[in-house]
Amino acid sequence: MSGRGEQIPLFALPEATLTTSSASTNDVVPDDDDAVCVDAGVFVAVDQADSEPAVAGHPESSEHCDVAEADDAPTPPSPEVDSKEVDSAAVNGDDEPTEIAPAETATSETATAEPTTPADALDLPASEIEPTATPRTPGWETLPAGEDADGHALIVTAAGTYTPSGRELTGPVDSVEKLDKLIRWASLTPLGAPAQIWVVGQGACESLGWIIDPGSEDDVDDMEALRNRAAQELTAVLQATLTPLLNAGWELRGDPGHVVHLSRSIGNFTSMVDVVIEPYVWTYWNKDFGWHNRVGDMGILGSPTAGTYLPDDDLPAARELGRRLAWCAKHLGVLPGPTPARTGAAIVDKIKRERTRSGKGIVVTTPGSVPPLDGPPRGDLEPAVGWTRVPDAQDLDGTGRLVSIDQRAAYLASAGMLEFGYGQPQHLTGNAAAAAAVGEKGAPFGLWRITLPAGQTLSLPEKLPLAHPHMLADQPVQTWVTSVSLDGLCSPVADGGIGAELDDVDIAEAWVYPQQGRALDKWAKILREARKAAVDTDDAATKRFLGTCYKGYIGRMVNPDMWTAKQMQHHHQPLWRAAIIAHCRWRGRRVAMRIAREHGRWPVRTVTDSWVYLLADGEDITDPSEALGKMSVEKDVVLTDTLLSAFTSAEDVHDVNLAIKAAFAEEEDD
Secondary structure, three states: OOOOOOOOOHHHOOOOOOOOOOEOOOOEOOOOOOOOOOOOOEOOOEOOOOOOOOOOOOOOOOOOOOOOOOOOOOOOOOOOOOOOOOOOOOOOOOOOOOEEEOOOOOOOOHHHOOOOOOHHHOOOOHHHHOOOOOOOOOHHHHOOOOOOOOOOEEEEOOOOEEOOOOOEEEOOOOOHHHHHHHHHHHOOOOOOOOEEEEEOOHHHHHHOOOOOOOOOHHHOOOHHHHHHHHHHHHHHHHHHHOHHHHHOOOEEOOOOOOEEEEEEEEOOEEEEEEEEEHHHHHHOOOOOOEOOOOEOOOHHHOOOOOOOOOOOOHHHHHHHHHHHHHHHHHHHOOOOOOOHHHHHHHHHHHHHHHHHHHOOOOOOOOOOOOOOOOOOOOOOOOOOOEEEOOOOHHHHOOOOEEEEEEEOOHHHHHHHHOOEEEOOOEEEEHHHHHHHOOOOOOOOOEEEEEEEOOHHHOOOOOOOOOOOOOOOOOOOEEEEEEHHHHHHHOOOHHHOOOOOOHHHHOOOEEEEOOEEEOOOHHHHHHHHHHHHHHHHOOOHHHHHHHHHHHHHHHHHOOOHHHHOOHHHHHHOOHHHHHHHHHHHHHHHHHHHHHHHHHHOOOOOEEEOOEEEEEEOOOOOOOOOOOOOOOEEEEEEEEOOHHHHHHHHOOOOHHHHHHHHHHHHHHHHHO
């Protein structure tokens, strides 16, 4: 029988049947970002006979991922096993445990079938799908493809089927019936997300009958309308062509779209696989994938506008996608989710299972909804700051550059530093609330109803925004803040605070959490180390993907509609998000005070975690440290006489914003 690296003609694929061995929990992941699909989110792998549980998490080798080698037969890969417990959430969303098998598991009888194609003519190295080198080939496309995603994902092109590491397995998959055979034979296992079949290129879609023609973006004024039309057409085409899969026992979870979520149950065993249709990923539009009539980051596939999308030709695209899948499996310990936010959630859940199994570390199992406050909060509990001022003569003296600095991976840095609250919060009022804010390490995690003093009554720097976005210059404001802001307000003015005592902010009410700790420390560590690996290898594609993962996940904490499945509700943590935003804001303000002391320079604008300065040639205000959260240069523009004149003649903040926009736009054009 052929070895694992040899081509298997599709019609000679060995038929496979599910085993009935004992089950163990595997990865807990939703099917999609849409609520209609997320009910099928528990993935439990079946133990192979006499197998030992593999250690979950950051894999250091790919041995558990590869299709196992035998003397003369390709045996299915052993599933990754996370625990011997069965998750309480069933695939269908009820309370009955469901055991999840690999996509299909071959029996010993079927595994001995003889191939019909000579193996020596079909054993192709990974170089067969190497992209053709050109001067414009991005560096990351020449990085080696690992084997860490083998056994968890396959890539289908018009030319054939490949493992992520680049081994050719079959010829073209030119019918849905053959796709069913491929899925059942491959016996793929989940890794933080369901097992994945990636269909790459328009030619592969045409072979399966998955053709849509929604029109051209050049013919429409609204890209959202085009996307909606394309998504509807795609769903209709798939529903019309997936009948052979349904007749073979597969079920659909939600409406099919750019991801077709398949599950197949026999007894208590359920195998699940996602078929991801690469040419149509753009039809799924959300804040991760696109915004305001543009196509943005599309998860692991990259961003067309940023130049990190897959190569145009199918085989180079397959090779690069395989490399990214293997990179994700190696450095994150999971397959990429349907969106970057879901990938971030998958890492959290993998850590959660490890900690549950070991009994060590913080395990959060419940959502952290905003408690019932006295009146609605004023927009975001902790909004990011947005502020501009008109520069004066001192700001313009001797300057010739416009520099934007920002915190390196700001949200990721804060997520790893902060202690977050969880459990049922206690409601306190009056003196009890004020007393609860006194702690050895500052106020415990919670929400505090305080009175912000009028800004003009304080001795604050005139060339910085007010200390809190809810603060007003001419009158006090009663508002809710997180513990991060309460501690920040009590910091000295030199460190960005207002030098307040707790009595000065008149704490009237509080919601304090009984438990707190660094719940996201390991999550942040995994992403931080993965980011370093991407930076060290000049892998801009995966570095950008990581940014969308942690930003997307933290951004989605605020919205309960993103986490409606029972086993996903613990990701709804709006107060964690508020604390992270507040922490970044206060850290930036502290740096601005340091820059003022050391360089005599004040910002002319700040948005979220970036600060814009007018500087002289050779003037460096960044942090020397390469650590996350430290200030680094985002943009640096030499001002022409025209641009400098625009700042000199600016009469209001609108003029300043236009001058900044023009300067940075000129840099982008260059």
